[in-house]
Amino acid sequence: MGKGRPRAVEKGVLGQNGGVSLSGSLNIPSGPVYYPTEDEFRDPLEYINKIRQEAERYGICRIVPPKSWKPPFALDWESFTFPTKTQAIHQLQARPAACDSKTFELEYSRFLEDHCGKKLRKKVVFEGEELDLCKLFNGVKRYGGYDKVLKEKKWGEVSWFVRSARKISECAKHVLCQLYREHLFDYENYYNRLNQKAGSGYKRGSHEKRKSEHEAEFSGSKRRRRSNGGDKVKVCKVEEEEHDQICEQCRSGLHGEVMLLCDRCNKGWHIYCLSPPLKQVPEGNWYCLECLNSDEDCFGFVPGKRYSLEAFRRVADRAKKRWFGTVSASRVQIEKKFWEIVEGLVGEVEVMYGSDLDTSIYGSGFPRANDQRPQTVEAKVWGEYCDSPWNINNLPKLKGSMLRAVHQNITGVMVPWLYMGMLFSAFCWHFEDHCLYSMNYLHWGEPKCWYSVPGSEAQAFEKVMQKSLPDLFDAQPDLLFQLVTMLNPSVLQEHGVPVYSILQEPGNFVITFPRSYHGGFNLGLNCAEAVNFAPADWLPHGGVGAERYQQYHKAAVLSHEELLCVVAKNDCNGRVSPYLKKELLRIYDKEKNLREQLWKNGIIKSSPMSPRKCPEYVGTEEDPTCIICKQYLYLSAVVCRCRPSAFVCLEHWERLCECKSSRLCLLYRHTLAELYDLVLTVDKYSCEEMEESRSIRKQTSISTELNTLTKKIKGGHVTLDQLAAQWLLQSGKIFQNPFSSEAYVAVLKEAEQFLWAGSEMDPVRDMVKNLIEAQKWAEGIRDCLAKVENWSRHCGGDLEKIHFEYVNELLSINPVPCNEPRHLKLKECATEARLLIREIDDALSTCSKISELEFLYSRVCGLPIYVKESEQLSQKITAVKVWIESVRKCITEKCPGTIEVDIIYKLESEILELQVKLPETEMLFDLLRQAELCRAQCAEILKGPISLKTIEVLLQELNGCTVNIPELKLLRQYHTDALLWISRFNDVLVNINEREDYHNVVDELNSIVTDGGSLTIQVDELPIAEVELKKACCREKAIKARHTKMCLDCIQQLMMEATVLQIEREKLFVDMTGVLAAAVHWEERAKDILAHEAPMCDFEDVIRASEDIFVILPSLDDVKDTVLIAKSWLKKSKPFLMSASSSAPASSSLLEAKALQDLVSQSKILKISLEESRVLETVLKNCEEWEQEARSLLQDAGCIFGSSNIGDGIVNCLISKMECIISKMECVTKSGLSLGFNFREIPELQGNCSALQWCKKALSFCSGAPSFEDVEDLVKDAEQLPHACVSGPLCSSLIVGIRWLKQASEAISLPHLTFKRCKLSDAEEVLADSQSIDVSFPVMVGQLENAIHKHKLWQEQVCQFFDRKYEDRSWSLMLELKELGSAVAFSCSELDMVLSKVEKVEKWTKRCMDVLGTSIGDENSLLHALRKIKQTLDRSLYMYDKSRVFEARNLCVCCSSDTENLVILTCSTCKDCYHLRCLGSMATNSNGAEVYICPYCQFLEGGSICQIKGGPLRFGGKRPELQMLVELLSDAEDFFLWIEERDVLKQLVDQALACRTCLTEILDFALAYFDKDLGIVSEKLTIAIKAIEVAGLYDHQGNCNLDLAFARYSWRFKVNRLLEGLQKPTIQQVQQHLKEGLAMNIPPEDYYRQRLTEAKRIALLWAEHAKKVAADSGALSLDKVFELIMEGESLPVYVEKEIKLLRARSILYCICRKPYDQRKMIACDQCDEWYHFDCIKLRSPPKVYICPACNPQKEDLSTTPSVDHDRSICARLAEPETPSLKHTRLIKKTTKAESSLREKMQPITDQNNSLGIGIERIRWRNQKPFRRAAKKRAEVTSLSPFFHTQQ
Helix, strand or coil: CCCCCCCCECCCCCCCCCCCCCCCCCCCCECCEECCCCCHHHCHHHHHHHHHHHHCCCCEEEECCCCCCCCCCCCCCCCCEEEEEEEEHHHCCCCCCCCCHHHHHHHHHHHHHHHHCCCCCCCCEECCEECCHHHHHHHHHHCCCHHHHHHHCCHHHHHHHHCCCCCCCHHHHHHHHHHHHHHCHHHHHHHHHHHHHHHCCCCHHHHHHCCCHHHHHHCCCCCECCCCCCCCCCHHHHHHCCCCCCECCCCCCCCHHHEEECCCCCCEEECCCCCCCCCCCCCCCCCCHHHHCCCCCECCCEEEEEEEHHHHHHHHHHHHHHHHCCCCCCHHHHHHHHHHHHCCCCCCCEEEEEEEEEHHHHCCCCCCCCCCCCCCCCHHHHHHHHCCCCCCCCHHHCCCCHHHHECCCCECCCECEEEEECCCCEEEEECCHHHCEEEEEEEEECCEEEEEECHHHHHHHHHHHHHHCHHHHHHCCCHHHCCCCCCCHHHHHHCCCCCEEEEECCCCEEEECCCCEEEEEECCCEEEEEEEECCHHHHHHHHHHHHHHHHHCCCCCCCHHHHHHHHHHHCCCCCCHHHHHHHHHHHHHHHHHHHHHHHHCCCCEEEECCCCCCCCCECCCCCCECCCCCCECCCEEEEECCEEEEEECHHHHHHCCCCCHHHEEEEECCCHHHHHHHHHHHHCCCCCCCHHHHHHHHHHHHHHHHCCCEEEECCEEEEHHHHHHHHHHHHHHCCCCECCHHHHHHHHHHHHHHHCCCHHHHHHHHHHHHHHHHHHHHHHHHHHHHHHHHHHHCCCCCCCCEEHHHHHHHHCCCCCCCECCCHHHHHHHHHHHHHHHHHHHHHHHCCECHHHHHHHHHHHHCCCEECCHHHHHHHHHHHHHHHHHHHHHHHCCCCCCCEEHHHHHHHHHHHHHHCECCCHHHHHHHHHHHHHHHHHHHHHHHCCCECHHHHHHHHHHCCCCCEECHHHHHHHHHHHHHHHHHHHHHHHHCCCCCCCCHHHHHHHHHHHHHHHHCCCECCCCHHHHHHHHHHHHHHHHHHHHHHCCCEHHHHHHHHHHHHHHCCCCCHHHHHHHHHHHHHHHHHHHHHHHHHCCCCHHHHHHHHHHHCCCCCECCCHHHHHHHHHHHHHHHHHHHHHHHHHCCCCCCCCCCECHHHHHHHHHHHCCCCCCCCHHHHHHHHHHHHHHHHHHHHHHHHHHHHHHCCCCCCCCCHHHHHHHHHHHHHHHHHHHHHHHHHCECCCHHHHHHHHHHHHHHHHHHHHHHHCCCCHHHHHHHHHHHCCCCHHHHCCHHHHHHHHHHHHHHHHHHHHHHHHCCCCCCEHHHHHHHHHHCCCCCCCCHHHHHHHHHHHHHHHHHHHHHHHHHCCCCCCCCHHHHHHHHHHHHHHCCECHHHHHHHHHHHHHHHHHHHHHHHHCCCCCCCCCHHHHHHHHHHHHHHHHHHHHHHHCCCCCCCECCCCCCCCCCCEEECCCCCCEEEHHHHHHHHHHHCCCCCCCCHHHHHHHHCCCCCCCCCCCCCCCCCCEHHHHHHHHHHHHHCCCCCHHHHHHHHHHHHHHHHHHHHHHHHHHHHCCCCCCCHHHHHHHHHHHHHHHHCCCECHHHHHHHHHHHHHHHHHHHHHHHHHCCCCCEHHHHHHHHHHHHHCCCCCCCHHHHHHHHHHHHHHHHHHHHHHHHCCCCCCCHHHHHHHHHHHHCCCCECHHHHHHHHHHCCCECCCCECCCCCCEEECCCCCCEEECCCCCCCCCCCCCCCCCCCCCCCCCCCCHHHHHHHHHHHHHHCCCCCCHHHHHHHHHHHHHCHHHHCCCCCCCCCCCCCHHHHHHHHHHHCCCCCCCCCHHHHHHHHHHHCCCCC
């Protein structure tokens, strides 16, 4: 399981790299498997601890639970849905690095410009497409660099990086190699040198010191670093831009000297903020990871679709079927295919993986208490597995797990993750967060394959990963944190890293151990769940994980330090203590060392962190994190007031800001003493030790260590103990002095540097505690007195009083903590308040008057101290006043029933509680007595029955009562209800007989009767209302019967009710009597026709009569049911009736005879008489007669199938009987089908008929020789015969015979076909089997015997051929044997040998033709092609031999002929002859010149390194590789027969090797030649190139050596042309040529290299001297300067820049005639001459300045004439010697050539060296063709900010 986020990538299918190969099937040893017993399985942590010592060596193990462990799957199969991720399996390993091609292009172009002196070509083309140099460079880097790729021939794999999923030819590989050599080889060497220097601690600063001033000022490097003394650093500018760039990680702009700026995007990072951090500034250009890694090419797992379980199962099944079909694939097959995909050998493969599913969101596969239990799972089983310790939801919180102290639910760590896998879905190499254990349980599905590397081999694993995938790690140094990369385990094994494998079956647990790298994949659809856990032995590994997070600047999941402290305080035991003690001591030592280092560096401020609200759990509060390494700061942190929101750890305190260390503050959660107490607390669990001895050991161990803690101060060193002792002495005196808040604050602030330390600082802490308590007490005394005085001064108001309790608390401290004399005054105020409190208590406890209470309260309000008893006094006074007001309101009330009786009772209880003497009390008691008397009367009446008259009398008597008595109110309500009921009833009786809405009348009367029954008072009208209600109900029923049908019984009952109520004579009931009579008559008739079988018409008449009677008739349903049954029977009988009719059309579906029998039976129970029933009985009889005839024919066929005698004489008789029965069966089958019924005998008749026809055909084969196809068809037809027929003796014998016939036909016919041949022994065996079958086939037996005889004759011919001599075994005879054997031979060793020999020769011939290609011309003969190439080699050897022994022959070197009729041109250099016809277009290059030079000599004289293409000697076709011909010759050595082509090939190879020897001699001479004369080498190379051009073969080795020789020759030629040319070379050109010579390994003794080296040395020495003279401010005389200029002009190297500087240095200014220096100057507005301020006595620049030479009489100058006169005299005395005429001319020439030196130049003060940019800008502006006069003032104005005015 991993929690890292996904990264990214470019699509492409890549080959395996140099060390990444799939060697057949994997041979990975298995990890251990354990089978715990029931007892061992009870405690998972105990069992894992038991097996840990053995299993940890493997890094992984599998645990198979007992058979009783069967947890139910808790997720709902139908409703469960989950998201997925798309995994590109083919890119897990074989993918290129996510390189940004734009960044690469930028860096590469800079390399070309800086190191090669050329620009990047716009496009490099490879096979018609633009070549991506970035991908090509990364591909070669993946496989170890150019040399390794060339040696191991890996260009095919590299091409996959450039063009994914494309095949590449051998020629294209060679082209790709040449392109890399030409464009990227030098860049690779430069890149490797940078990496080597970075690895060896190369310091960029030393390189920067060697840069010139100009290079330092205008260099392209964007790194910011501290300036050296010699550099001209722009101080003011730096101060302005100090925070112009911030770090993208810590968001700080400080520490600019170690900030790296990306050379593409210009974003900044501190080198210590990178992940992983850098120790120094790297050399060369630097690019951030965002610019190096293209977003388009970033690789990661892309979110996919959301699936249900069923939908995901379908996807997984389709995927597996696509790879392995319906056959079950083995683990080996799947594993091999998986690694082929990963290594890019298969193609693009993407799968879906539902990984990292949070079970708190999507649900867990294990039962949980809060989840809904499925109905299929019993409650007992559910509860058992909810609480099981092996339920991984419970595992992290088990007793003994360190994670039980973690409060928050960390997904994947504390909360399990669910995994829904399919075939090939993978989890890549990783180990768990914080190096935790992990447990994975496979719920169901296909197995999961795991690989593991033990934790002890983690570093070796990482090294192999980085070595195997260097480009990926260069692009992503934290690649192993991304979980997106796989590597074949066999690669790890090859490098000595142990790897183990586990196959996890459903129901198994897999445990991974700390730091164990593991990965794997799924073998199909499955569901797994995983979680982390941490037993005690994990603690040291957790510390390693925390350090790894800090190293890579990765955010941790939890704070390891906090976990250790929480466990030490709350959950420590004997098993935990050894590991916990070791980790606590480690962090104690680390914290101690870091805090001491801070103290030594001057950080003396410290402050404890705020305490935790829940310290017993981890993660209850969020700790700040270090802005540099992103780690939680639980134990300590450093902060500064300049960045209050930024925190750093103690290791990165210097990176926080640039403030002084004294301004920083240490924040700590525990002192060192508290941390060591934790260690001692843990230690007591491991060994019993006395508290006294433990304390002594604590004191001695800590004090001994800290006594040596010293730091440097003025005048010496001081220890922390000495400072603490001084502080204790100073702070002890402060208690004796009068209290001073400032003194206390200063002492406490000084104590901060001691509080973080160990127990030796306990006296300091005790003293600090006393000081804080004293300070708090004294400030409390002063605060109280200040409030008392302030309140007294302002006489109260809204000012706050001090509480008496707080004052009493301060005064109760004895003895007083410090010397504060004012506490006595506060004590007096407290005594006064205490006396007043006693009086208030007395007043509240006795019955007092209201006036006395108010007086006492006024005294309390005048006291400056607040006493809580005053609130009780105020509340009592307020309550009494409210009570008096309420009583007076009740007494004065006159309205009846206004006063509630509860209010009177409440007022009575309140006055008893208040205990105050008041006159209103007696009035209240009188009112209460009246109310109680009235209440008693009402209660007496309510006890018995109540009459209306009694109630009316009582209400009249109590009409004036003002108290609202509930009982009286209830009686009044009863009286009102009775009167209202009587009124309602009388209203209904007014016109009750005239109303027609009887349903409303019934409702009203029903409501009245109900309400009357609920009345408490008795009324006399209630019985009358009940009778009226019954009559209304009867009328309502009658109206309902008139509008709605009712049953006959209901109508009769209604008429009886009307008679009882005496309303039967009403019109409504008279009409109902007539309807009742008609209904009774109909019912009698219906019963009569049902009792007798009447025709259908009678039933229909009765049904029609019922429609006129508006009554529900009882017999109507029976009549209708009888009719419906009859009609249903007729509908079912319709098909059968139609089949009986001769005119009925034929039906597509057959009828069932059983259905016909059922219909006939049903017709007998119908109550209606029908004619159709008799027709069906006739049809049934016809069917039974047909079935009897069919059974008879089947018996006859069975007799024939049962016969076993098939002799030669009886075959014809059997055939005739079969023909007779077949015809009868066809006739009967036809008649049965015509009846239209589905008879079961019809299929039997058809099956028997087909069987008889098959037997008839089989018997016919006995007298002939049928074809193999006919026999094969007959065998196939036999498989379709009915089983009942085949089981008979006749069919069994015929089937055996036909099968033999098929074998015989195969033996005879198949040699001519393309199927597998049978062996001779098989044919003889078939022949022998012919005697054992019951059926004879004489014709086929004869053919089989003839075939065997032919085979034996062919074998004899083969033996005779191989007995011949080698020369007699010709290729034509071998082909004849092959053709004959293919026609007549059976499968045998002789045939295999002949075919293999022929195939071998044919393949060899085809390879030869492929190698030679179609370049031989139109003839395709291999022999002709070889001979033609041999001729070219003859000419090549001739050229080599001619160079040794010159023979004067006028032969054309192109066609080797001396035809006299053709025009011949002879090269003046090499003396070779060419026909004008052979030269063709190349002859025109001579342009009629008298001297002809051939193209090859022209090529060498031009000095080009590119070989000539398309020369006159160039072989016209494809030239095969010599090495391939050598391999072909080697393969032909073991041929068993003679072929002429092999002999020609041998001669050709011998000639080619001879040519290679000659070429080697020439090249050895050329490479070893170091003299000046290039003509000798040129002559040799001309011969070599002509010989190679003529040859029809390509020798790669010779061509590479020739390229090197040509390159060196070309370099010497270019150097000679450079040095001897008319124009001098620049120093850059000299350096570039030297660099190229070094790349070609030109030896130091080479003549041209020595000349370049000497020229470079002389030029650099002169240039360095010239730069110093140009900056000496006139120290060197002009004569010497001119001599130096002349010396520079005579150098062999052109040094234009330095000569320009010297010429500018030789120009003189001002009246002092000095060159340009740093003094301030001003220009004349008329003559443009420059003057120094001090020379013309100027203090500030005037608006307009005219020099004395232009206007000597000008009076408004800033100096007097006398001063000017004196100054001119001084100037004349100081003027240097006038230069000679030669020098003067040189100065004028220089002045005209260098217009920039005539521009206005402004001096820059020594304090500001950053004004060069301003002057350069002025110079550039002055170059524009504007008038000088129009620009003067503008230029001076623009420079005004740069002048430094002297005061």
